[in-house]
Amino acid sequence: MWDYTEKVKDHFYNPRNVGNIANPDGVGEEGSLACGDSLRLMFKLDEKGRIKEAKFQTFGCGSAIASASALTEMIIGKTLEEAEKITNQDIAEYLGGLPPEKMHCSVMGREALEAAIANYRKEDVEALRARKGQVVCECFGVTDNEIVRVIKENQLRSVEEVTNFTKAGGGCRRCHPRIEELIAGVIGVEQKQEAAHPSLKKMSNIQKMKLIEEALEREIKPTLRADGGDLELIDIEGDRVVVALRGMCSSCPSSELTLKKYVESKLREFVSEDIIVEEAKP
Amino acid sequence: MSKPTVYADNNATTMVAPEVVEAMLPFFTGQYGNPSSMHYMAIPAEQAITRAREQVAQLINADPSEIVFTSCGTESDNAAIRGVLAAVPGKKHIITTRVEHPAVRNLCQYLGKNGYRLTELPVDKLGQLDLDELRETLDDDTALVSIMWANNETGVVFPITEIAEMVKSRGAVFHCDAVQAAGKLPLDMQKVPADLLSVSGHKLHAPKGIGVLYVRKGTYFVPLLMGGHQEKGRRGGTENVPYIAGLGKACELAGVHMRDEQTRVKDLRDRLEKELLEKAPDASVNGDRVSRLPNTTSISFKYIEGEAILLMLSAEGIAASSGSACTSGSLEPSHVLRAMGVPFTRVHGSIRFSLSRYTTQEEVSYIVEKMVPVARRLREISPFGRDEQHAQK
Incomplete structure (x- = not known):
């Protein structure tokens, strides 16, 4: 059971501004049925360009409904320039906070608002x-x-x-x-040092090779294999680890960048912060 | 007026029966002996375990020597699956289904990535298996087949006798997760040739923290917990005497109430289902309505989301559960409903009501009375399904 704040519960059980506006000035939609939540937000401006009316419809959980309700309350009376400064944090704060797993509800609110403003400005879809x-x-x-x-x-x-x-x-x-x-x-790069394992720094080469092999076998290869790929250890020279990509990985255009970074980050986690991964040239 | 407690989530856990609590209490206070000791304090503890073993055996028509007490259903499933595989190291194929409880599914998927070949049988729209597919999948390398008796989310009951016979005829070991079936359906181990069967206490009005693994005589099995000689060496660890005594009592009561479960509880469930389908907008039942647990109904309300429904019901004192993504603990909705091909328009709005022998007519009426406006209210908030609603008018 989620630990919702009283404010979240209030906006869920008594949502403000549910419904439609006839001839709205801006309409934005975010999410989908498949994803499990979806929000349609619309607004009407007054003659001074301030949001005089905002309405929403939501398919979603308690915090999705509460976030949408809160958002409508927050934007009414604001100009679009003011409204577009609202971040997902602002929505969450307005509600007294959301459980970490539910923060995406606040993001959905901000994105729907952005889409509605873009719609008003006739910003082109592309x-x-x-x-x-x-x-x-x-x-x-x-x-x-x-x-x-x-x-x-x-x-x-x-x-x-x-x-x-x-x-x-x-x-x-x-x-x-x-x-x-x-x-x-x-x-x-600033965090690099923080995560370093100082105790591992003075490893012998043999120790380091063993750790690299272990990390490859236990952590890295199983992940790659789950996606039909694989990797072969070619050489280790000091902190330089040379690998070759196999299976689906070898033909995937994004592999070079993605995998090198992934393998490197894992080896840095399990072996040493100084590891540099290189792909073997065919 | 304070809101009532209407508990309709009995497939999640059940109220501990007052008789069960009473049966447990002596073993917390005066009779706290260790059954393995060589003094007078051991005697009542040992007698309680012997009695409980008989009570459990009677519920599933097994021999008391085939009953092993564990700490929960998940332990029973792990002990069965790992124990059998360890005993037949030459065979590397496991068969299970896509709709198993995570205790079986996640373990099998783990094994499937670690040296075993895993087949997960699909289900049809009603949540039923194609037995021909099982027959074709069985081969000489198949070590173990693990298939549940009844599904926790939909209540769909598999033809377990036929399945067990088919598996046995191919020389593989058959494990059945009967956690949802025990106490709700008559289980007869003389008629169902399963080798191992898992039962959980807290699904049948015993407390959480106690389970059973039935191990048929002559089944090769390596214990999961190695330790002392408890449970004839099949499960180390000092016996949880009060909980075992409680589970024994709960099994006895389940036997007594079995007819009630099959008739009165089933009628309540049928009434609940019928009235919700009639009165709530766009409601439909998930799964096979014929071969099904008597206490369970999984109903999908189109275009609205399960967590929101549960929160609104909860505010009225009604406890139920959902297969929506938001309630699954992950971002993915129920793997059971997805395996059945329930569309996204319905899967997120699925609600499971699971009744028990304590459920009353008044409670069913109350659920209908509260659920229908909740569905209507959320439908008003939802951006979907407006056209359909207008079309219906």
Whole structure:
């Protein structure tokens, strides 16, 4: 049972502004039936360009309904410029917080609002799509730019957190390496030192090779094999680990970048922070 | 007026029967001896276990020597599956279904990635298996087949006698997860040639933390928990005497109430189902309505979401469960309903009501009275299905 705040419960049991507006100025939709939640948000402006009416319809859980209800209350009276500054954090805060696993409900609210504003401004669909970037999570249709934005706005540091906030990675898990990459891209290199295992630094070469082989066998290869791929250890020279991709991995265009990063991050986790992975040149 | 407690989630867990609590209490207080000890304190504990073993055996028509007490249904499933595979190291094929409880499904999928070949049999729209497919899948390498008796989400009952006979004729070992069936259906191990069978206490009005693994005489089996000589070496660990005594009593009561379960509880379930289908918008039943547990109904309400339904019911004092993504603990909806091909428009809005011998006519009426407006209210909030609603008018 989720530990919902009183405010969430209030907005769920007594949702504000449910329904439709005849001739709305902007309409935005986010989510889908397949994903398990969906929100349609619409608004009407007054003569001064402020939102005078906002209505929503939601298919979704308690916190999805509460987030949508809260959002309508938050935007009424605001100009579009003010409204578009609302982040998912603002929605969650307005509700006194959401359980971590439910943060995606607040993100859905912010995205529907964005879509509604874009709709009002007659922003063209292609431009909107381009702004969203490339789909990373096929299961829930989440793009890289959406993920990066949420990572930045909420200081996310793990794939699990990204899943809680965006649903990305919550299905087949195939995009996990890519999400890790996006997180790494946002936080940069500054955290590298933190995660280092100082005790492992003074390993002998033999010890290091054993650890590398173990990490490959126990952690890395099973993941790759689950997607029909495989990997072969070619050589180890100091911290440089040379691998060759096999199976589906070898023909996958995104493999070089994704896999190198994935294998490297795993080896850094289990062996040493200094590991550098290289792909064997055929 | 305070809201009533209407508990309709008995496939999740059940109320501990007052008679069961009473049967357990002496073993917490005066009679706390270890049954393995060599003094007078051991005697009542040992007698309680012997008695409970007989009571459990009687419920499933087995020999008391075939009953092994465990800590829960999940342990029973793990002990059965791992124990059999360890005993036949030469065979590397496991067969199960796509609709098993996670205790079987996740273990089998793990084994499937670690040295075993796994076949997960599909089910049809009604949640039933194609037995020809099972027959074709069985081969000389098949070590174990693990198939549930009755499904926890839909209540669909598999033709377990036929399945067990087919598996046995091919020389494989058959394990059956009967956690949902025990206490709700008559189980007869003289008629069903299963080698191993899992039962959980808290699904039949005993407490949580006690289970049974039935191991047919002559079944090769390596214990999961190795330790002392308890349970004839088949499960190490000092016996949980009070819980074992409670489970024994619960099994005895289940036998007494079996007719009631088959008739009165079934009638209540049928009435609940019929009235919800008639009165709630776009409701439909998931799974085979003929071959089904008497206490269970899984109903999907189109275009609305399960967690929202449960929260609204909960506010009225009604406890039920859902196969929606939001309640599954992951982002994926029920694997059982998806395996049956229930469309997304319905899978997220599935609600399971599971009754018990404590359920009353008044409670069923109350559920219908509250559920129908909840479905209507959420339908008003939902962006989907408006056109259909208008079309119906």
